[in-house]
Amino acid sequence: MMQPGNTKTLGTGPKQSFRPVPKKPAGTGLPFGRTAPQCLKKITPLFLAALLLVGLFPPLASAVSPNQPSSLGLIPEIHISDLSTAGASYNNKKIQLVGEAVGDLIYADLARENCWVLLSSLDPQSNDSISIFMSRDEAAKIDTFGRYQSQGTTLRIVGVFHLVCPDHDGLSDIHAEEVIVLVPGITTTEPFSWQTFIPGGITVLVGLAFLSAYYWARERRR
Numbered sequence: 001m002m003q004p005g006n007t008k009t010l011g012t013g014p015k016q017s018f019r020p021v022p023k024k025p026a027g028t029g030l031p032f033g034r035t036a037p038q039c040l041k042k043i044t045p046l047f048l049a050a051l052l053l054v055g056l057f058p059p060l061a062s063a064v065s066p067n068q069p070s071s072l073g074l075i076p077e078i079h080i081s082d083l084s085t086a087g088a089s090y091n092n093k094k095i096q097l098v099g100e101a102v103g104d105l106i107y108a109d110l111a112r113e114n115c116w117v118l119l120s121s122l123d124p125q126s127n128d129s130i131s132i133f134m135s136r137d138e139a140a141k142i143d144t145f146g147r148y149q150s151q152g153t154t155l156r157i158v159g160v161f162h163l164v165c166p167d168h169d170g171l172s173d174i175h176a177e178e179v180i181v182l183v184p185g186i187t188t189t190e191p192f193s194w195q196t197f198i199p200g201g202i203t204v205l206v207g208l209a210f211l212s213a214y215y216w217a218r219e220r221r222r
Contacts, residue, residue, distance in 0.1 A: 083097075083161065152185050
């Protein structure tokens with residue numbers, strides 16, 4: 001039997017309020033269950049660091065020229081103007097360089113198996129050039145030599161540089177092992193224009209006028 005002082009009244013106490021427990025977001029398909037903002041927060045510093053490296057070390061991003069085959073990536077590319085001051089640093093070493101074929105094709109022997117080609121620098125402010133010793137088959141790739149109204153074939157030469165070549169009387173040259181055509185040559189012709197003769201015609205007329213005045217004055221004195 002229950003004591004009167006121990007009786008409890010049900011439903012008369014203060015009501016408790018229950019808050020709904022927030023549900024975890026459904027999977028987004030991103031790695032490690034991260035949300036998109038979290039992934040962006042992790043990737044952004046790495047992306048900025050990569051941009052900084054490319055900006056500080058541009059040669060690393062352009063170590064291989066767009067026109068350069070991947071097989072030549074380990075061969076140093078030298079400018080023609082640098083060979084005149086290189087001294088012995090590149091002597092008897094394989095190098096590659098780019099230039100324009102100019103002048104004329106000169107055969108190096110009576111059998112015409114080898115020939116000389118003059119390669120000129122592409123820098124408009126430089127007049128430097130280097131003699132290239134190559135086979136007749138390699139020289140056949142050249143379609144145009146640079147001269148008046150002609151732009152020579154642009155070539156990439158891979159070969160051994162000799163500061164004092166023992167085979168060619170101490171000439172500084174390159175013995176080509178590979179010749180690659182980068183840009184074909186172009187031949188241009190200037191259209192005929194009669195206007196270019198106007199200054200010369202005026203000069204001739206003025207000279208004839210002075211000569212006629214001289215003879216006329218001479219005849220009057222007689």
